[in-house]
Amino acid sequence: MIDLLLFVPACFALNLAFGPNNLMALGNGAQRGPLFALGAGLGRILAFVPMIVLAGLGLGLLLQASALLFTVVKLAGAAYLIYLGVKLLRSGKGGEAGQAPASLTRAFRREALVALGNPKAILIFAAFFPQFVDPSRYGESYLALGATFLVLETLAILVYALAGHFAARAAGRHMPAINRVSGGGMIVFGLALLFTRRAAG
Incomplete structure (x- = not known):
């Protein structure tokens, strides 16, 4: 049987971990509001x-095993x-002033591509x-864990979207500065990803 009392808090901590997708939710919430950020998320x-x-099918092991x-x-x-x-930095400096904000479709696609x-x-x-799967009911329990993860991930998107929204309201007209911070964060995450290594196995 799945121990949700252990899984939920541990999983939600992963969902709330600051990363590129949550940074996007923060920026979308600041620029376009929580509902837009939730839709993009x-x-x-x-x-x-x-x-x-x-x-769940074990193909994650292939990614771990294949260096290429x-x-x-x-x-x-x-x-x-x-x-x-870089696009956010240019936007923050006025390099793309006059360009229409990203549509929901484009923001949705960006969130998906960053995740993938x-x-x-x-x-x-x-x-x-x-660590939480019930071996006697592997498929059913893995499905339950996956569904729980997705619900918690949606809550995390909302948390970051609201944080961005209220931060933007507090900052008033300082959206270019917020764009610069978001752009710099994306570049840092990109460079950090370059230096990640496969788990030893």
Whole structure:
């Protein structure tokens, strides 16, 4: 039987960990409001669904074992984060003043691509979930853990979206500064991803 009293707080701590997707929710909440950020964040939720399924099928071990596959995903994800960071920095400096804000569709796609470009995510599903799976009901319990994770991830999106929204209201007209901070954060996350290594196995 799944011990949800242990899983939920441990999982929610992972959901709330500050990373590139949560930084996007923070920025979207600041710029366009919590509902926009929540709608965009559904992109990562949908991206996580196949990742959880793959991890449940044991394919997360393939990513962990294959140096080439891990490196390809890592480089693509890092490049995309740095690209987004540079765009935000240019926006913060007025380099894209006059350009319309990102549509919900584009923000949704960005959230999904950032989630898919982080090879550590599927490794978390492959390493964290099995600690709570009931071996006698593997499929059913893994599905329950995955569904719980997605609900908690949605709550985390809302937390960051609200934080960004209220921070922006407090900052008044200082959105260019918020964009610069968000852009710099994306670049830092991209560079950090370049230096991540596969788990030893």
